[in-house]
Amino acid sequence: MFKLSKLHSKHYLLAPNVCDVCILQTNSQKVGHIDLRPFFSDRLCPFEGHKHSLFYLFSVFAVVYSADRVFDGLPTDRPLIIAHRGSSGMRPEHTVAAYELAIEQGADIIECDVSLTKDLQLVCTHDVTINSTTNVHEHREFDDRIQTYVVEGRSVTDYFTIDFTLDELKTLRKVQQNSRRDQSYNGEFPLASFDDYVAVAKGSDRTVGIYPETKSPPFVNGILQSRNHTTTFEDILLEALAKHGYTSPTSPCFLQSFHPPSLQYMAPKTPLPLIYLTGTSLTDNILSEVATYCYGIGPTKNAIVRVVNDNIVEETDFVARIHAHGLKVHPYTFRNEYNYLAWDYGADPYKEYERFVKIGVDGFFTDFPWSLSNYMELTTGGSPHVRPSFYVLLLAIVSCALV
Known part of the structure; x- marks a missing residue:
């Protein structure tokens, strides 16, 4: 060999x-x-x-x-610009408008949290619930859809995508759930279906990757089983990806999840790169195991640069250890607002980018792809999308x- x-x-x-x-x-x-x-x-x-x-x-x-x-x-000579839920810092998240703006602003990849509807259609929404990100509470015809389920160990009372058809969800409008962000687009855009999301990426005049996440797969698969469906959340997603041509190891698509069983289930069924999301640092033993079925790790940025009480207290060796296992590193989530930045950065997101680039990350999940694209252009001396x-x-x- x-x-x-x-x-x-x-x-x-x-x-x-x-x-x-x-x-x-x-x-x-x-x-x-x-x-x-x-x-x-x-x-x-x-x-x-x-x-x-x-x-x-x-x-x-x-x-x-x-x-x-x-x-x-996609580019390999610099970290990837991954638009977290689209350009979600400037438009309501997971809308066609947010995805299109992200591409216009220079994103290499648009990211999508995937959930499932009652009629087994894929829809883009950060959570399996929709009250905080839509105007569903204004639709009195859906009052009877409020349900209580146990989701990842917590009892949650809300409106759940799994209790709506896609057509019903399309009657709703998205709202900006972050009060510090522009509220003027509330009520303007519908939820994006997975097909809408892929169409935006494929409609670009340059290569734009997609990055779907299986959201709360134990909950979704539990509901499917309780309703006597014979398929799984993962199979539905892989079938949708195949329909859109994402079947090759070279397809511009990453699959992500916080749930190792979801990734392990998909690993033998797809050649697409898998990313394990984690909110904590991982031991070398766990990294070694993850490397048997994943392409990379998507860690919280705090596992790389620890911040306590808004001050940086430690730069860890997590990225070096991940790379030592042959895995890529795509940390989350980079945001421009001062309340998401350590005091050490002087309210300057470029300083945070600079630190993480020096550490050696391979991509950034960001709510503000425009800022990251501008930073890449300034530091690489040209358009971030020129690939010699x-x-x-x-x-x-x-x-x-x-x-």
């Missing part, structure tokens, strides 16, 4: 399968199959005794470099010349 380590901050294993095909693998998840026949002649097949030739090395490097760029169709392909082209030309 030919090993290429730490190429563009990713660990790759190049495993020859047959003469004309290789399999790229990162951690435990297969990245993809790449047909090498355009690069090799029958006479010079590197898997038949020419593994040490200059030709082979150039060819393999060109293919792997390309795979690194193609893996998710010169070296890939050069390597391909040299490889072909050597045939």
